[in-house]
Amino acid sequence: MTSAVASPIDVPLAPVRRNRQRMIERLAGCGFAFPAFLLLLLTNLVPLAVLLYLSFTDYELGALKTNFLGLANFQKAFVDPVFRRSLYNTFVYVAIVLPGAVGLGLLIAVLLHRRKRTRSFYEIVYFLPVTSTLIAMATVWQYILHPRLGPVNGVLRALGFDAIPFLSEPAYVLPTLAAIGIWQLVGFNMVLFLAGLSAIPRELYEAAEIDGCRSGIDRFLTITWPLLGPTTMFVIVTTSITAFKVFDTVAVMTRGGPMGSSEVLLYDIYLEGYQYFHMGYAAALTLVFLAFVLLFSILQTFVLERRVHY
Amino acid sequence: MSTLPRPDGSATAPLTPLSATARRIVTLFVVHAILITGAVFILLPFVWMLVTSIKSPAEIFAVDFSLWPKHFSAVQNYGFALGKFPLLRFALNGAVVCAGILVVQVLVAVPCAYALAKLRFPGRGTLLALVLLGLCIPIQVPALPLYMGLARLGLLNTYFAIMMPFFLSVFAIFLFRQFFKSYPDEIIQAARLDGMSEFEIVWRIVVPSAWPAIAAFSVFSLVAHWNDLYWPLIVISDTKLATPPLGMMFFADAETGSNYGALTAAATVLTAPLVIAFLIARRRFIEGITMTGIK
Secondary structure, eight states: OOSTTOOGGGTTTHHHHHHHHHHHHHHHHHHHHHHHHHHHIIIIIHHHHHHHHHTTBOOOTTOSOOOBOTTHHHHHHHHOHHHHHHHHHHHHHHHHHHHHHHHHHHHHHHHHHTOSSSHHHHHHHHHHHHHSOHHHHHHHHHHHTOTTTOHHHHHHHHTTOOOOOTTTSHHHHHHHHHHHHHHHHHHHHHHHHHHHHHTSOHHHHHHHHHTTOOSHHHHIIIIIHHHTHHHHHHHHHHHHHHHHTOOHHIIIIITTOSTTTTOOHHHHHHIIIIISOOHHHHHHHHHHHHHHHHHHHHHHHHHHHHHHHO | OOOOOOSSOTTTTTHHHHHHHHHHHHHHHHHHHHHHHHHHHHHHHHHHHHHHHTBOHHHHTOSSOOSSOSSBOHHHHHHHHHHHSOHHHHHHHHHHHHHHHHHHHHHHHHHHHHHHHHOOOTTHHHHHHHHHHHTTOOTTTTHHHHHHHHHHTTOSSSHHHHHGGGSOOHHHHHHHHHHHHTSOHHHHHHHHHTTOOHHHIIIIIIHHHTHHHHHHHHHHHHHHHHHOOHHHHHHOOOGGGOOHHHHHHHHHHHHTTTOHHHHHHHHHHHHHHHHHHHHHSHHHHHHHHHGGGGO
């Protein structure tokens, strides 16, 4: 790497120069990495250590005395009805968003892949929610789903149905929020699937056609689906993580209500930590949250590894 | 691909292309029917937002609703929204915060990524492992201790508090390192022999070649921080310092249920910058945002 180009005159100098070069590399390397390392320490490593410590205490902002509790915070979490409900709700939300956003993203991508003139138009439309500010759009959704003033219920009434209280009936809240989650994610997944689709060689489809795969569904099942496997796995994991971190729509549209039916994990942590100032307990809940995210991430590394080999 | 002309089947030839054409038309119809249905679902809130923002209050509260307004109240709605709430200030805050975060992120990540990709120095393996670990930690995890630290230092309700946790982007380091690794060693070596310092090599030789990666990362970073709610919600309570999502939330809180015309006008103003930028630089946006896929 270093001395391949040395000319005969350089030979006596080479070891000195190489040592000098090595010194420079070490110094420059440390110097270049130092700001990043310092920030990593300040914004990640130290906070993580503090978080771990807090989770063993009953620290509250402004409290006079702090006690060491051991694992009591974690024990409390697993019997806390609010926390259990928010964990359950989060998983229900993921269970709706995941198949919806992945399935629709795949469907749109497959239909769009062969389009030539209309492709960019649809691409812009479906990608629009990804770039737009979710909070602003959530406010608009809230209005669209309004029982009296919203157009959705207006259409339902015009067709002779009863209005549906999308956001005020406990049974409907999570599916409604999940539908908005799907609305936001479809375009993102569509683009990932389109990238995966363009990597599949066209000749395979022609060969399949000759072998008797005539219908589009046949072609999808014999070629597209198996070859898209790694992309699909990848999309599944990223969608799960994004859905698991649901917060914005809950904070703006429902605040966990009605009657706790839309309380989710991050919203619970937000309330405990920054509204009630139960820092110790919030720290423990954050660690539970982190454990789940790490679980998804490990799955993702495993999937990525497979993608690289593929 | 192309249908070969059949020399023999003069009897079947006119029939087969006809039924094939019919099938193609049906398929095309079904495909577009699905795509358009989806597009309507996607566009619904955008269209409704724009239409409501120019409707008069009487029509908004009318029981029989119509899509297109009969009386236009765009001036009143936008005027009310802009007059009652500092929407332009929110947008400005968003721009300041996003720019500040992006500049520091790039300045910090580029040298570190170069060092990890091309230099041998003590602690390189450990640092790389920490960067990869950092990729798995979302902001909500260090948020609590960071909030306590900033509160103790009296720094809540400052631009610094909004930006500080994002100054280091492990994702940028990871991405740039991948890019720098493929940069030819011979050129770096030649630059060294020419007497260039490592600092010059990074900023004058390697960085210009990494422009696509930096541009894509910039889009990702801008979109992420313009739209972020969780962290600004925690550290900012002063309306004057609100970023666009937080400002929207303050606005919605103050106006719930009473003035949808102004509310949708506000939503339009705060959504517009990114959507317009997306429409102008569509490829870059899609590239930059889906790059998080690697994350």
